[in-house]
Amino acid sequence: MIAELLAEVEQRTGLGIADGLQIASPAALVRLPFDPGWPLLVLAETSPAPGPLADPGPGSPDGAVFRAVALPGRGVHATDPARLLQALYPADHPVLGLGGSPDTTAGALASGALAAGAHLLPGLAAEANLASPYGLPWLAARLRAPDGCPWDRAQTHQSLRKHLLEEAYEVYDALEAGPTPELAEELGDLLLQVVLHAEQAAEVGAFDLSDVYRAIDAKIVRRHPHVFGSVRADSVDQVLRNWEQIKAAERAEASAAGRAEASLAAAGQAGAEGPAAHAQPTSQAQPTSPAAIDEGMPAAFAGLSRSLPALAYSQEMQERAASLGYDWPDVERVLDKVEEEAVELLEAATPEARREEFGDLLLVLVNLGRKLDIDAEGALRAASRKFAARFATVERLAAGDGQELRGLSPERLDDLWEQAKQEERA
Structure with missing residues (x-):
């Protein structure tokens, strides 16, 4: 049967197996990767529908073996093969009926007709292959x-x-x-x-x-040996502890690799420049790679991007420190530290001191958010959006009274702010 279909495909299109022809049943289309940029021969359906998402069987502790019904990444469109093809091909893309099936287009393709007979979908031109990872x-x-x-x-x-x-x-x-x-x-x-x-x-x-x-x-x-290996992790806390251990090992390995690279670079320089190079201070023999080790950064914080927003950078740094046991025992102690830093800020006598103490206060506030399981970056962004919305209401209320904000007293501004909060609640 397949030989006859291949002969018909070659007769009608000139395409053969050597041209990258993909062959699958409708049921296989939703489970297996294929690319619309290559010609696709869809056979008539002869197998039953795929089973459940996880089939009982040996392999994992609870006897379940993961088997995706739909190819991850295409699951939304894989409720049936025809719908999947319509998501991957333009509506007017030709679909050639084989073995007596009528020709149609991807947009008009019906699941019943697709399952009942064989069809060929020619490959898409590269600029039209929009839904492919390629x-x-x-x-x-x-x-x-x-x-x-x-x-x-x-x-x-x-x-x-x-x-x-x-x-x-x-x-x-x-x-x-x-x-x-x-x-x-x-x-x-x-x-x-x-x-x-x-x-x-x-x-x-x-x-x-x-x-x-x-x-x-x-x-x-x-980093997921509890999924892909034999490690057990039955809680989020266990997963996080495993992660920190794995990442610590990765950082140590990267550090060792960096030192080895520095040694090789130094040896290479010495070999290139001759014996005189040995008279140079060893501090000059540094690796020139962008991945050179940052000697000023503790290993626990290695890999932290300095381009992160300051709040996110601080929170991630303190998360890592806490995972190693450097943490306040409870929220109350962090609140005490907030009060202490606020007092030090008020007592700072110079602009430089105030800047430093303000930074310390921000650091502790981020730590407070971490202890309360609050994303500091997201919380500040949400508060800023709320402020912007309320300020817009204040401007509108003032303009309705024929007033400009610059000329209003603090008491009047507070009153307008309260009105804006009341509108927001309503």
Whole structure:
């Protein structure tokens, strides 16, 4: 049967197995990865529908073996094979009926017809393969090609840094509304930044997206031995303790690798410059790699990005310290420290001292948020949005009375603020 279908495909399209023809049943389409950029032969359905999400069996302590019904990443559209194909192909993309099935288009394809007979979907052109994980990397390479976009060709890792931050913050803001189409769009903008940086690295032979995938996938597997190994972790606290132990081992390994790199660099320099190089102070033999060890940063804080917002940077640093046992025993002690730092701020006599004491107070306030399981960055952003909304109401109320804020007394401003709070509650 398949031989006859392959012969019909070759007769109608000139395509054969050597052209990358993908072959699957409708049920397999929703479970297995395939790419719309390659031709797809969908056979008539002959197997039963896939089983439940997790089938009982040996392998894990509770006897469950994970088996996804739908390919992760395409699950929303995989309620049936036809709907999945309609999400991956343009509505007017041709679908060739084989073995007597009628021709149709992706948009008109029905699940019953798809299961009843064989069909061929020709591969999409690269610029039309929009829902594939390979589509965006192709577009990035096309933009950077000699005849691509002048603006994209002029960009560097450094020039794109601000765009990466902007897109990350836009995702952060979109998350407030939950899983919306706007969030999907913002996540796409952020993903583009990842792909652009990987494309630039590939152009100079440093790495490509496959290395990015491999690095993060390996890290996730390594840091989840309770999922992919034999370690038991029945609570979040156990998982966090395991993580800190694993990350501490990773940091020690990275530190050792950095020292080894420094030694090799020093040896190489000595070999290149001859015996005179041995007279140089050893402090000059430092690795030139961007990944050189930051000698001023404790190992527990290694890898913390200095580009993080200050509140997030401080909270992550204190989270790491607490995971190693450096923590207040209770919230009350942290509140006492807040009061102590506030008094020291008021007693500071110089601008420099006030700046330092204000920083200490902020640090303790972030620690208080950590103890209360509050994200300091998110809390301040929410408070700022609330202030902006109330201030807009104050301006409106004042304008309704024919008043300008500059000319109002503190008492009147307080009154308007209370009115704004009452409107907000209503």
